[in-house]
Amino acid sequence: MSEHIVQPKSYYKIFGALMVLTALTVVVAFFDFGALNDIVAMTIAVTKATLVILFFMHVFYSSRLTKTIVVAGFFWLAIMFVMIGSDYLSRGYVPRGITNYVERH
Template identity: 55%
Template sequence: MAQHVVPPSTYVKVFGGLTILMILTVVMAFFNLGVLNPVVALTIAILKALLIVLFFMNVKYSSKLTMIFVACGFFWLLIMFFLIMPDYISREWLTPAIPW
């Protein structure tokens, strides 16, 4: 719960991890990985966000309830993305069949 005191050494380690990930994401951007570029960038961003949420924001030491709500927030975001995109991906599919 909120009373859990995380030692500064953990914070410093997490900060080290975040710095390494940040350098990695900048460096990787200069390599041509094709479609993998955004995938790598987003994976690193998600890892960084996880580190911040779990340690800086104490979620690793909080109740299940907190974890559920945090997960819920991100899950709803995915709902929005996954249901908006099909429209844009498939909108052109039928166009050639229309005679005018």
């Protein structure tokens, strides 16, 4: 396994990109996008996290096995979010049997 040598220049570029995105986070906070507020903020945050993982953590230059492990980790996180989210989304649903029962009494 040969280590890929990353030039300092590319680190500076990524650092610059992260700084620009940070500034962008502050700027968009002054605008109200309505329902898109969360989506905009999360898009910027996810982009930054991806840059850090790919370049600062060297995943971009790593073997396919390492990439698989990273993807598996995020898949696991997705399981957590999806299943917790399914609880929150379906809390308002009331089974029809119960509504019928309540209407009858």
